[in-house]
Amino acid sequence: MKENIIGKYRGLFVVLLIALSPCLVWSGPAKPAKSAAPVKQVHPELSKQEQYIDCAQCHAEATPKVHEEWFASRHGLAMVKCYQCHGTFENFRVTPTRQDCAACHENMLKKCPQDKPCWQCHVPHTFKAKK
Numbered sequence: 178m179k180e181n182i183i184g185k186y187r188g189l190f191v192v193l194l195i196a197l198s199p200c201l202v203w204s205g206p207a208k209p210a211k212s213a214a215p216v217k218q219v220h221p222e223l224s225k226q227e228q229y230i231d232c233a234q235c236h237a238e239a240t241p242k243v244h245e246e247w248f249a250s251r252h253g254l255a256m257v258k259c260y261q262c263h264g265t266f267e268n269f270r271v272t273p274t275r276q277d278c279a280a281c282h283e284n285m286l287k288k289c290p291q292d293k294p295c296w297q298c299h300v301p302h303t304f305k306a307k308k
Contacts, residue, residue: 220269228266232259246302257281272296 236244236259247253261280262273278295279286289298299305 220266223266232263243302246300250303252302 233244233248247259262277264270264277272294275286275294286295289295
């Protein structure tokens with residue numbers, strides 16, 4: 178009896194697994210072991226058609242906390258898009274550089290410590306000052 182149920186729903190399980198696989202592939206940045214060299218993060222493979230979809234559309238489900246932080250932030254309200262800080266699929270980076278911030282905040286970067294990245298003083302995606 179149990180084998181009949183498994184056999185009966187095996188096809189449905191396979192279809193669901195294939196349909197959900199894009200959501201399951203990206204689970205956020207990997208955390209390397211302390212002794213390991215930093216790993217360059219790349220975005221999961223997307224089709225040409227998927228590359229036209231706004232990042233926020235997938236990340237609302239894939240990384241809801243990050244999406245909510247960004248959406249409610251000044252950058253989200255100002256419609257600053259993910260690629261403006263994190264790059265496109267060809268040059269994606271999990272961690273933006275100071276030069277990425279300078280594209281809009283050049284004057285602020287002149288006032289900030291030159292030896293620290295922005296997120297040491299500001300919470301990523303909410304952009305509030307850390308206390």
